[in-house]
Amino acid sequence: MPETVSRGSSTGTFATAARTAVTGAPACGTVAPSATARPHRFRGRIGVGLAGGFYPAPHRYQLYLSEGCQRSLRVSITLALLGLEGSTATTVLTCPAETPDAFASLRRAYEATWHHYDGPLTAPALCDRWSGRVVSNHTPDILRDLADLADLADLRDDEGPGLPALRPPDLAAEIDALRELLTRDVTPDSPPPARAATLTLLDHQLASSPHVLGEAITAADVDLWVALTRLGPADDALSAYLHLDRYVRRLGRHPAFLAGVRMCA
Structure with a gap:
């Protein structure tokens, strides 16, 4: 019989496999640290931390996604599964020549987050429309926050049963x-x-x-x-x-x- 993982009873199948030692190049997306580099990763959280967390509110947040991007596709599917499309504005970036206004808006958000920001305009990016700042461009945190917000009915388009946890x-x-x-x-x-x-x-x-x-x-x-x-x-x-x-x-x-x-x- 194959090993399985049932809801509520994890066997650690994938945790064991993920711990298997491997060698080779570092994972995609890693960046070598530099003493002089400006920060380009922002990891604010929605609803996390009384001092610095961004509290949830309908229509407060905007997502910038990138066409053809695997991480952006994960975010867009998650939005749809949780019924959050209507309460979270979404802008899809293609190339600067095709979506110049979107790139300009995203750059303003990065510059509002870090003065004279000159790093990459990373997407997915979750932005706070009230302050104009980037909350997070770290996809795992964005996905966790969206999932954790799924039980807040005032942020969802669909208030009925059946939305997944x-x-x-x-x-x-x-x-x-x-x-x-x-x-x-x-x-x-x-x-x-x-x-x-x-x-x-x-x-x-x-x-x-x-x-x-x-x-x-x-x-x-x-x-x-x-x-x-x-x-x-x-x-x-x-x-x-x-x-x-x-x-x-x-x-x-x-x-x-x-x-x-x-x-x-």
Whole structure:
């Protein structure tokens, strides 16, 4: 029988796999520290910290996303799953020549956050429309804050039942571990043996449950679906993995995933 992770009873399957030692280049997105470099990572939080946290309010926040960006696609799908599109303004950046006003607005937000900011205009970026500042450009924090805000009905478009708890506390560690595993092993540039081993593990996981961590959809499914679709056409990359192939096709028909793709793909 394959190992599975059911909601409320994590076996640590992905945490164990993520701890496996590997060698090679550092993960994408890492930046070597520099004594003279200006900061370019901002990690404010919504609703975290009485002194410096940004409290939640409808229409207070704006997201800048980037077309064709894997991280932006994860954010856009999460927004749709949580019914937050109407209360959170979203701007999709293409190239400066096509969206000059959007780039100018994002630059003003970075400069309001750090005087004379001359670093990269990183997206996804979550901005506070009241102060004009960047709250965060760290995607995992943005995703966590959106998930944690899902129970605030005044921020949602849909107040009815059925909205998923994307980051339940009992599965948070496994969600983080799976994200680390995907970043390392499930990319077009991952070593083929590592990618094949991880895809086999995931295929076994989905043999006995509709979602990667059990019966209900979680943030792990958003991460996994986006990672799998970035490998290439399903007929090629996943042809040897029956359950993964079916999973990608099934979630690809989900309204929230369709909405996220329409926004950022």
